[in-house]
Amino acid sequence: MAQQSKKSKGRKFINIVIWAVGILIIVGGAAVAGLHLYVSNSKPVIEGELAVSILDEDVEVTRDGVGVPHIVAKSDADLYRAQGYVQAQDRLFQMDLARRQASGTLAEVVGESAVNTDKFFRTFSLRHAAEQSWDDYDAQSKQILEWYAEGVNAFIDEVKDTSKLSYEFKLLGYKPEAWTPIDSLTIGKYMAYDLGGNWNQQVFRSWAMQNYTQEQAEELFVEYPENAQSIIEANLNLETDIASAIPTDYLPSEHNGSNNWVVSGELTKSGKPLLADDPHLGLSTPSVWYQMHLQSPEQNVSGVIFAGIPGIILGHNEQIAWGVTNVNPDVQDIYIETPNPENPYQFEYDGEWEEATVRQEPIKVKDGETVDFEVVETRHGPIISNIMLKDTKMKEQFSMQWTALQSTQELKAVLGFNKATDWEEFEVALEDFKAPAQNFVFASTDGTIAYKANGLVPIRKQGTGALPVPGNSSEYGWESYIPFDELPTVINPEEGFIATANNQVVGEEYPYHISNLWAQPYRYERIVEMIKTPMYDEETGELLKLSVAEMKGMQMDKKNLHAQEFLPGLLETIKAQDKDGKYKNVITLLEEWEYYDDKDQGAPLIYHFLIENMEKALFEDAMPEDVYKLMPAKSQITDQMLRDAYAGNPGVWITEEGGLDKFVYTAFEDAVTKIKGKFGTSVSKWKWGSYNQLTFDHPLASASDFLADYVNPEKLPVGGSSVTVQAASEDGSGNVNHGASWRFVADLDNLKSAYHIVGPGQSGHVKSKWYDNQTSNWVYGRYHKTKINGDIDHGYELILKAE
Secondary structure (H helix, E strand, O other), X not given: OOOOOOOOOOOHHHHHHHHHHHHHHHHHOOOHHHHHHHHHHOOOOOOEEEEOOOOOOOEEEEEOOOOOEEEEOOOHHHHHHHHHHHHHHHHHHHHXXXXXXXXXXXXXXXXXXHHHHHHHHHHOOHHHHHHHHHHOOOHHHHHHHHHHHHHHHHHHHHHOOOOOOOHHHHHHOOOOOOOOHHHHHHHHHHHHHHHOOOHHHHHHHHHHHHHOOHHHHHHOOOOOOOOOHHHHHHHHOOOOOOHHHXXXXXXXXXXXXXXXXXXXXXXXXXXXXXXXXXXXXXXXXXXXXXXXXXXXXOEEEEEEEEOOOOOOOEEEOOOEEEEEEEOOOOOEEEEEEOEEOOEEEEEEEOOEEEEOEEEEOOEOOOOOOOEOOEEEEOOOOEEOHHHOOOOOOOOOEEEEEEHHHOOOOHHHHHHHHHHOOOHHHHHHHHOOXXXXXXXXXXXXXXXXXXXXXXXXXXXXXXXOOOOOEEXXXXXXXXXXXXXXXXXXXXXXXXXXXXXXXXXOOOOOOOOOOOOOOOOOOHHHHHHHHHHHOOEEOOOOOOEEOEOHHHHHHHHOOOEOHHHHHHHHHHHHHHHHHOOOOOOHHHHHHHHOOOOEOOOOOOHHHHHHHHHHHHHHHHHHHHXXXXXXXXOOOHHHHHHHHHHHHHOOOOOHHHHHOOOHHHHHHHHHHHHHHHXXXXXXXXXXXXXXXXXXXXXXXXXXXXXOXXXXXXXXXXXXXXXXXXXXXXXXXXXXXXXEEEEEOOEEEEEOOOOOEEEEEOOOOOOOOOOOOOOOOXXXXXXXXXXXXXXXXXXXXXXXXXXXXXX
16 A cells, blocks of 8 residues: 655644644743643643533543543433543643644644645535534434533633643644534544545546556556446546646545454354454544543443544444444545636536536634635535646636535434444444445344445446546436445354455445445455464363454454465565575575564565565656555555466566566565665564554654654554554554554453553543553553443542532
């Protein structure tokens, strides 16, 4: 998959914030002692009593030994108010940045440097979609969002004019505004943006068709659209080079994915199902997830939620457990729009000029003048080319249709999950979870295991979402969505388990199109292999069944099935070319490798450098830098080219590199040279973990070395890679900044507790004992047990007092 530099994590706003903080530090010259004192003053109160006037009755908040808050309230109203208050205690700055990024209001607090970022997210219309969604929510869900906002605002009002306000606000020189229900929904829409996009894939393929021969372009398509001649012609005839001007800083990570699986009681020691889930997202400080336990007379639920949103999105209650991976369906389409030369707000449709909707979106700028900006929306969706192509006279413009820009009510689904008691109730709730589309796995104490690929997946009149389509004709577009009852669903399968890892979830017999691009199959295949492989007691020889321990071990598994597939052939090529035995020690190391990406082994270092070199050799110099970043599925395409070449059918790309033997051996030699330059000439001392380093960077860390040392958890060597079940994707410089943002295992035999890892920790406050206490746990697979029965170990009790 694509590698990204440390300063390009799809979060341009981070660089903007870093720049602003750096200036403040230089100008202000803050003393270490003063900063330390200020930071300490804003540390959250976790024991004793606090008066919170919005509550109807007192609420108990007990943080356990790893900082997970257990909130016990006498009503749902007070439960959600307290949830908002407690999240704000630990994560207010994160919450504020999240709503500002998604809403396009960073320039208000950062200044002119954030204007282009704001334009991008205003155009992608996340907040506008959240506002539309709010209008269609039911009264109960709206009330819960309002209760939650009351809790956040109670904390903001308490601290914003005092030294208790988190230090990040002081560094940036602003105070948080009041929280609103729309803020929560906007953050939810941002997660759909981060997990549900394919527009960049369409743009890249369109560019490839215009700039390469058909033979070259076809090799760059995972699935070439053979039966879409009119769509192909429309792309070949484009006069606008959209791909070369797209701002790639905003692209979601290609590594976004996950693992989940559930096994039936027939395969477990307890006779009840086991469920495991580990969503793969960006690794940062603080974590994208916030773990909580919520209890009232109406519910008792535990798990994780995005800071800024009420409820529990993933986890368990007393009867059920559930988890997700990303389906990654094709839910965005780019339309080639034909504007009226005499009226920029009209676009051709079926031979007539159709008026677009225009939204005025003035962007406030700190210490500057407000920037006028407008979003133009056709029948298909917002025109996105105005933020991509600067100072260009365009015959065509490009709009985007996207499921998440419709009115959707995911929070209603989440609230339904929290109180569901069986599969029937859970599936009813699922109907409201529409964007992003997710692979849900489910287990209940009655023994049921189930799966559903859930969400809005469009049915197109023509094409499969592989390429932009003409916007001037009713012959193109979306007819409807895959009916809810026809989405891929499995209940209590005969084999006794269900697993997903962003792999292809349907076969050719499935009547609807879901995706042009699935993840590499290796994580899924390894999960299935581990579930199916019999285990025997070493002393008695007795067949062992699965338990929580095996589930944890599977999540931490580092076996590299990609290497198991490709390395034997690559080694034969390398050995045949290494006629003088120059690389004998390196080859021996690879031959003795058992395909585990262990941090203390040298073979993974060689293998991953080799694979990356081959990928770059094929594509990096063959296209502009930004187009290369835009290119989807580099790894899958490289894999298929190698398979074809070793089967005797080298394609045009490998042939142009001098043929298979030269291509592989050159990449190998270059890999060894790079490793020697970084880690010395002694092959026996090479280690994957010397390069592969876990990092949980804070948004402010790069403002100065001082701040980096202060706010970043310690880097640690780590095993795994982008193709192992223990996902550990590095950014091209060895910084592992993407992987299991949360690990979760539940035993349905005893749902009074479950097992979690949330790296680097629960708190967003650098002085908290729970700021980075789970960093090494992430590396070594040390889970904490979270209880929901009131028996809290090492608790810190805070009473929120009603007035």
